[in-house]
Amino acid sequence: MATVKYSAVAFAAGLGLSVGAALSFYLARKASRSAAPKIWGTQPHPGWEPPKKLPVPPAIENGKMVAIDPRVIGGKKCYPLIISAVVPRPVAFVSTVSKDGQQNLAPFSYFTAMHDPPCVVICVCRAGHRNGGKKDTMANIDETKEFTVSVLSEWFLEQANHTCGNYDEDVDEMALSGLTKEPSLKVKPPRVKESAVHMECKLKHKYETKGYNGEDTATIVVGEIVMFHVNESVAKKTPSGSTYVGLEELQPISRLGGNIYGRSRECFDLARPDRDWQKR
Template identity: 40%
Template sequence: MEVMPDELPWRDSYKLLIGSIVPRPIAFVSTVDSKGVNNLAAFSFFNGVCPKPFIVSFAPMRRGSDAGKKDTLRNIEETHEFVVNVVNEALVSPMSQTNPEFPPDVDEFQVAGLTPIASHVVKPPRVLESPIQMECELVQVVHLGEEIGAGSLVLGRVVKMHIAESVYEDGKIDPAKLQAVGRMAGDVYARTTDRFAFKRSTSTDRR
């Protein structure tokens, strides 16, 4: 079967995208608007970019209702700051409570019953219940269209990390203790408890 994504309706193309790129890490992004109202939303188009400078990225899509910018993106463009909170198994249920498109004056921390805690460098609060929180300053936003189905790539520099001692050991994150989750298609999530080791090939292996 061969498919030309540009020839499909955006929803059909979206289904192929989220069904093919799996599992996807989840960025639970907290922001604050110019009036001081907190916002909290999850995005599964999330990844790391480089360690020096420490850059992370996530990509909010345009709203499916009217192609408008989501509150998270608008807040970041206004304040140039955000926090990425890592989602583990314990956070899946409250995170899901933030999925609806609430009006800008709604604080999703209250909707989800989660605890905002002050950041040290940026203004947006962190999610206390998250085992890893990354305070970020905006580097760049790349807009990729304005129609429904389009999105924007947000690049942020992590200026401070907060890591729970329970998941940190010898300079590394213990994946078994972190219990991070990934997003599949639809309402399906993936655990990171089923892992296997395989030595990566090097140039010496070909000699």
């Protein structure tokens, strides 16, 4: 009888604990949701109908276009122009390992992606501080053909920014910046645990670029994503059940010109035109 009573108490306590744990997990998630910044606004011109003209700011309307020929100014001088004009850019936080096991981490904003097969594209420029030699990231990708990309979010931005210094090749920037290594499943380079979305990549193509004087300037790297990792707190489902990433929860940081970063605030939906929009 005592045993039965004991088991009943233990069961009730266990049930209480698991209900309690579930409840606190739910409340914690709810709290973290409501702590997420409010980012939703309205589209710029809700009443617009084609082919009405929209007002252009007077300074733009009256400003003269200045033509800049890159061959006249030189390729290197295009740097401030291109990184301030092609904005905002996402930032790939790229982790690599040399063939001898030296780990490396650096941010790259010449970065885009595509799917089917899912691929990332990054452009690793030659290092000015190494007289045009390779950055550690590129040397490691050349050696091992593997890397990971972790997506940059606001909550670890200063640590991420700290990894971009011109450090020597024996510096482990992940350790230097106090970030945490998460082992990968299919490649050797670790992922950044603080990031909410990681991609394990294998080198698929690379293209070496040459400057106007024939010197090596950069490598455009196409990496095939062989594994995604998405933190459940940012993972959402489309109506058909595909996983996507919630913008509010991800708090992505983009790179603008110079040393300027941006948050994605005031986002809005704008439906694509229906090919039969005129009949509506």
